[in-house]
Amino acid sequence: MNVVTPHTEILNDLLKLGVDSGASDVVIKSNKPGYVRIATRLKAVDMDPVSSPEAQAFVDEHVPEVFRKKWEELGQIDFAYAAEGVGRFRVNAFHQRGLVSIVFRHVKSRVPNFEDLKLQEEPLLRLANAKDGILLFCGATGSGKSTTMAAMLNWINQNMDKHIITIEDPIEYTFQDDKSVIQQREIGLDVPTFEQAIRSVLRQNPDIILIGEMRDKETFDTAISAAETGHLVFSTMHAATVAQSLTRLFEFFPPEQTAQARRQVAGSIRGFVCQKLIPSLEGGGRVPANEVLNADATIRNLILEGQFDKINALLESGIDASSYSFNKDLYRLIKGGFISKADGVRFSPNPQQLEMNLKGIFIKS
Secondary structure (H helix, E strand, O other), X not given: OOOOOHHHHHXXXXXXXXXXXXXXXXXXEOOEOOEEEEOOEEEEOXXXXXXXXXXXXXXHHHOOHHHHHHHXXXXXXXXXXXXXXXXXXXXXXXXXXXXXXXXXXXXOOOOOOOOOOOOOHHHHHHHHOOOOEEEEEEOOOOOOHHHHHHHHHHHXXXXXXXXXXXXXXXXXXXXXXXXXXXXXXXXXXXXXXXXXXXXXXXXXXXXXXXXXXXXXXHHHHHHHHHHHOOOEEEEEEOOOXXXXXXXXXXXXXXXXXXXXXXXXXXXXXXXXXXXXXXXXOOOOOEEEEEEEXXXXXXXXXXXXXXXXXXXXXXXXXXXXXXXXXXXXXXXXHHHOOOOOHHHHHHHOOOHHHHHHHHOOOOOOO
């Protein structure tokens, strides 16, 4: 029987309060009470402060042995923590002013579906049915892009016979095999480094590869190699829009390789899903708003020519129902009663155009 130490019991109680309150994150700063983030707002918990020794002892006790040296040398670490009867959490521990702080992100065990997330299903299913290529899910930290990616991956799991391998740092959602077989590799626990996992994944006979983050040229080169040899690759990037995502991709390459990179990207990209979270009118949570691009022949030609500025006009025009702009999705969410007009306009990349759309004025297809 495992003995729960007092400092672990205190933090487990705080984590349970956070989960029961619907918090996405729990924040610990030494010698302060805990904080929970609910629908983007950080709220203090009415409790005794978590002392510096308690925070330090929690991390020392629960950081996996393989990460201990890294924690001691670098003073910051990511790892997964499971609180019995409460749930699973992604943990980031770090030092500030010589004291330990901890941020817990709740990892939900049930993967939400498209309906749960109020997403447009058909455009995402068109992407999910791609036989090969690269699908990028983009947005700021905390925009829910990993959740949308997980929902699509789980749809594939429930409807297709695929061998899926994920490379994550750490694992965010745990999947149960359905029609597919899903192998989830966590950096540090299942494989020493991200680079080693990337280099070996093509030898593991996958149909679909999930790479937690498109972080550098080596990662993207591996993704392109996988796409070119018949694999479908899922990954995430920190970018706000489709056009910005494309610009970021080419930052991986030196200028003299731009022409070759355009050919590779045009040939391998199957689509983008860019996302923001908008306050919901239902229950105080948040709803994802998306900009979705399914890469057809016209899009591939624009990428080849480097004419990224023309892509947004195509998204707004509505010529292809499987691709649409943020404003079109915000319009849908407002009209559907999922978000307020004020929040839609506030989060819009082009508020004046959204106001015109809401008055029935649209760019002609």
